[in-house]
Amino acid sequence: MRQPTEIESLYLDFDGFFANAEKTLTPELRDRPVGVLPLASKHTSLIARCYEAKRFGIERGTRALEARQLCPDIALPIARHDEYVKLHHRILKVVDRFVPVKKVWSIDEVECALIGRERKNVEALAHHIKTALRAEFGEFLTCSIGFAPNQFLAKVAAEMNKPDGLEILHPADLPGPLLRLSLTDLPGISSNMEQRLVKANICSIETLWNLTPKHARAIWHSVEGERMWAQLRGFAVSQHETTRRMFGHGRILSSDWRTPEKGRDCLRLLTAKAARRLRRENYTASALSISLSTQDGRCWRRETRFFPARDDHTFLQEMGRLYDSGIKLLGQPRLKKLSVILHGIQQAGQTSDDLFEQTETRTSRKRWETLTDAMDMLNARNGNCVVSLGIRKEPPGGYAGAKIAFGRVPELNDFAMTPNAARTLQKVLEKHEY
Numbered sequence: 001m002r003q004p005t006e007i008e009s010l011y012l013d014f015d016g017f018f019a020n021a022e023k024t025l026t027p028e029l030r031d032r033p034v035g036v037l038p039l040a041s042k043h044t045s046l047i048a049r050c051y052e053a054k055r056f057g058i059e060r061g062t063r064a065l066e067a068r069q070l071c072p073d074i075a076l077p078i079a080r081h082d083e084y085v086k087l088h089h090r091i092l093k094v095v096d097r098f099v100p101v102k103k104v105w106s107i108d109e110v111e112c113a114l115i116g117r118e119r120k121n122v123e124a125l126a127h128h129i130k131t132a133l134r135a136e137f138g139e140f141l142t143c144s145i146g147f148a149p150n151q152f153l154a155k156v157a158a159e160m161n162k163p164d165g166l167e168i169l170h171p172a173d174l175p176g177p178l179l180r181l182s183l184t185d186l187p188g189i190s191s192n193m194e195q196r197l198v199k200a201n202i203c204s205i206e207t208l209w210n211l212t213p214k215h216a217r218a219i220w221h222s223v224e225g226e227r228m229w230a231q232l233r234g235f236a237v238s239q240h241e242t243t244r245r246m247f248g249h250g251r252i253l254s255s256d257w258r259t260p261e262k263g264r265d266c267l268r269l270l271t272a273k274a275a276r277r278l279r280r281e282n283y284t285a286s287a288l289s290i291s292l293s294t295q296d297g298r299c300w301r302r303e304t305r306f307f308p309a310r311d312d313h314t315f316l317q318e319m320g321r322l323y324d325s326g327i328k329l330l331g332q333p334r335l336k337k338l339s340v341i342l343h344g345i346q347q348a349g350q351t352s353d354d355l356f357e358q359t360e361t362r363t364s365r366k367r368w369e370t371l372t373d374a375m376d377m378l379n380a381r382n383g384n385c386v387v388s389l390g391i392r393k394e395p396p397g398g399y400a401g402a403k404i405a406f407g408r409v410p411e412l413n414d415f416a417m418t419p420n421a422a423r424t425l426q427k428v429l430e431k432h433e434y
């Protein structure tokens with residue numbers, strides 16, 4: 001393992017990104033505290049807040065009603081994920097002018113690797129990036145920048161002086177500035193992990209720093225402990241390239257979408273969107289699971305397996321079967337939350353045909369694949385979703401399947417909506433003899 005003697009990593013983390021994005025996009029919001037809601041309901045919780053709102057004790061996760069009580073003047077716009085994604089892509093372009101973006105960690109966090117002269121004058125580099133961002137977006141879309149010998153510490157540094165911060169952790173100064181942080185300030189230390197550390201008498205960064213790698217491994221019960229130890233000490237630890245394990249979407253239903261019929265519509269939509277993402281990244285799935293939570297607090301989850309597939313028809317059919325059995329078992333419930341996940345992910349083309357599959361089934365599957373590909377092509381060409389199997393009624397809140405989750409920035413064409421489609425679909429069907 002290599003121990004850098006220079007600053008090698010830059011981490012850039014935007015402050016209250018969705019809230020400040022709203023201020024950037026909507027001038028009327030600029031002198032008001034802003035919290036962003038995932039959907040139009042006073043029972044939902046904020047997914048972001050600006051720093052003025054923070055002064056009123058409002059945090060991410062504060063309920064809309066409570067935020068309103070704490071600060072009657074707060075503006076609570078509904079999230080516009082497509083706009084945030086556009087901003088994200090513009091931000092990447094600005095950062096790239098100074099130093100190439102190595103990895104996008106989430107919609108508002110990126111990492112750059114520094115080489116040669118870039119490592120020497122990092123204050124100036126931060127200044128240039130911040131000035132260019134301000135010139136492009138104005139004063140509201142601020143970011144905090146961290147520099148350190150590795151990505152892990154650069155991320156920690158970016159969190160140290162929010163908002164609009166700059167923190168530089170020189171390898172020679174370690175652990176100095178880290179000692180004022182608490183254990184849960186480190187990425188990867190959740191409150192559960194903290195409890196485990198406290199049980200092992202590790203109550204501060206200092207004691208964690210002073211562990212031996214072997215001891216760290218024993219506490220974590222895995223090599224992750226050693227990794228944590230090494231990253232904290234500034235070693236260059238190679239990032240695991242995460243290979244795709246699943247594609248999924250979930251949704252909390254607003255009160256008028258909680259019937260079994262509407263739940264089914266919503267789940268169909270989420271399934272189709274997950275399937276589109278799967279195909280775009282050239283994968284197949286051989287399992288699908290759904291989970292349903294009811295308003296009275298019950299949960300139900302089932303998984304089904306099938307021959308590796310990538311067409312909407314297969315996924316929607318499998319989803320439908322599971323869904324019907326779940327609804328029956330739960331006794332026509334009022335639903336609250338539902339989600340669908342495609343598992344058993346493999347690169348398309350890695351699976352050979354199943355020898356035991358009936359020729360008839362195989363032919364039918366191939367036809368559905370052809371149809372699905374044709375639909376994807378049409379949708380891509382038209383810039384939005386003009387063709388789909390079955391309904392495409394968007395549940396309230398919109399953006400089904402294009403929500404911004406940690407670690408996944410939706411692509412612009414995830415934001416498909418549906419104007420008129422029947423005619424086009426008819427043509428495709430005719431062409432493919434359906």
Ligand SMILES: [Mg+2]
Binds near residue numbers: 013014015016017
């Ligand atoms: Mg942020």
